[in-house]
């Protein structure tokens with residue numbers, strides 16, 4: 629296993645174009661090989677221009693299943709919903725034909741909703757073809773917030789769970805949305821391709837610093853073990 633496939637760019641448009649081409653190629657290859665593809669997508673501001681461009685690609689979208697890397701435990705239509713965010717990025721585009729698998733399922737809490745979420749995800753092609761991640765300035769990725777409740781279970785490499793619940797109470801970056809459902813490290817690590825989008829030099833610096841820290845303080849460090857299955861698109865200016 630090699631080290632992270634690091635792709636650095638001098639400006640945002642070049643990063644967005646290259647990342648979109650990469651995601652599009654992964655989905656296209658999966659569709660060619662098996663007639664279907666699965667992609668797990670993160671929310672956040674970083675991936676938006678990439679998703680909007682990806683949504684315009686001429687793929688056989690009706691063979692693509694789109695799921696979420698994580699979700700704030702709120703129904704569609706409420707602030708913070710990643711399902712709404714992804715649907716918004718794909719609105720009025722060829723990607724609207726993709727099959728969307730939300731995480732929120734109406735249960736009272738993310739913990740209560742785990743079983744139903746596992747059942748919904750079991751219908752997607754696994755291991756996932758693609759997992760797209762962002763990173764917060766606190767070193768979280770997915771909803772793996774530093775020192776959050778449930779983090780150790782989420783990062784357990786031997787976990788058989790695809791999703792788990794996180795209590796991000798006290799994690800400043802999580803804001804009011806402290807009840808979260810997230811993919812486990814094991815599910816991310818099983819994905820055929822993992823892409824991390826770091827569209828600022830400051831984020832790249834946080835990522836590099838995270839590699840020297842305790843994974844519970846800087847959970848993005850967990851991705852280091854993916855070797856060259858992790859492709860990092862970063863800005864270095």
Ligand SMILES: O=C(O)[C@H](O)[C@@H](O)[C@H](O)[C@H](O)COP(=O)(O)O
Nearest residue numbers: 670671672673674762763764770
């Ligand atoms: O729903 C979310 O917020 C995420 O899945 C989260 O992990 C995100 O990727 C990072 O917080 C980076 O967010 P930004 O791209 O907005 O900085």
